[in-house]
Amino acid sequence: MGLRGKILIVEDEEDIITLLRYNLEAKGYEVFCAHNHEEARLIIKEDLPDLIILDWMLPQISGIKLCQEWRANKKTKNIPIIMLTARSEEKEKILGLTVGADDYMVKPFSILELLARINALLRRANPQIINDRLIAGNIELDRENHRVIRENKELHLGPKEYDLLEYLMSKPGRVRSREQLLDNIWGKDIFVNERTVDVHIGRLRKALNKGFAKDPIRTVRGVGYAFDEKYK
Numbered sequence: 001m002g003l004r005g006k007i008l009i010v011e012d013e014e015d016i017i018t019l020l021r022y023n024l025e026a027k028g029y030e031v032f033c034a035h036n037h038e039e040a041r042l043i044i045k046e047d048l049p050d051l052i053i054l055d056w057m058l059p060q061i062s063g064i065k066l067c068q069e070w071r072a073n074k075k076t077k078n079i080p081i082i083m084l085t086a087r088s089e090e091k092e093k094i095l096g097l098t099v100g101a102d103d104y105m106v107k108p109f110s111i112l113e114l115l116a117r118i119n120a121l122l123r124r125a126n127p128q129i130i131n132d133r134l135i136a137g138n139i140e141l142d143r144e145n146h147r148v149i150r151e152n153k154e155l156h157l158g159p160k161e162y163d164l165l166e167y168l169m170s171k172p173g174r175v176r177s178r179e180q181l182l183d184n185i186w187g188k189d190i191f192v193n194e195r196t197v198d199v200h201i202g203r204l205r206k207a208l209n210k211g212f213a214k215d216p217i218r219t220v221r222g223v224g225y226a227f228d229e230k231y232k
């Protein structure tokens with residue numbers, strides 16, 4: 001469901017894509033793959049990833065070029081980037097780090113090592129993604145036990161309401177469109193429409209706010225919903 005964060009893989013070797021996708025999805029990440037710079041740009045335009053795994057050698061435009069481009073852009077400059085290089089390119093890895101990659105791995109790499117570095121980078125960039133507990137104001141969401149507590153009172157949320165709250169709370173302030181919520185909570189294949197999101201947000205609010213004055217869910221008219229970053 002991608003609740004642990006969204007990772008973009010930019011790589012033209014199908015074997016490596018398959019290996020990475022399998023292992024990252026098994027860890028609960030939402031994975032998007034691009035084979036070249038055009039696909040990568042399209043994906044980034046649609047929704048910013050939380051981390052990018054970027055191959056050095058790509059057709060047409062190199063990973064280095066893309067990395068520089070993303071570092072120069074206000075929207076993408078803080079997204080952690082891990083660069084993949086072939087052994088023969090290892091000398092140039094220093095260049096990779098100077099153009100703004102946060103880390104690099106030399107192929108063939110250990111998948112466990114890569115997962116550990118991803119975890120470290122995500123934790124640094126956005127602790128809320130990795131944490132087992134999301135806490136905002138008097139609301140605490142315990143991911144391990146799927147429990148939500150507000151001011152010492154346990155709330156009983158339906159599974160979709162829980163997923164919605166977790167997704168919104170993992171990035172306070174980030175506005176999620178109904179379409180994004182559908183894709184991430186219900187999956188792309190299931191026949192539901194955007195009205196479904198409103199219904200479940202309504203149920204979430206009811207369960208979350210009963211007996212409390214403040215509503216932490218913000219409606220952004222014409223767009224979607226966010227967990228209010230100012231909620232304390």
Ligand code: CA
Nearest residue numbers: 012055057058
């Ligand atoms: Ca390549």
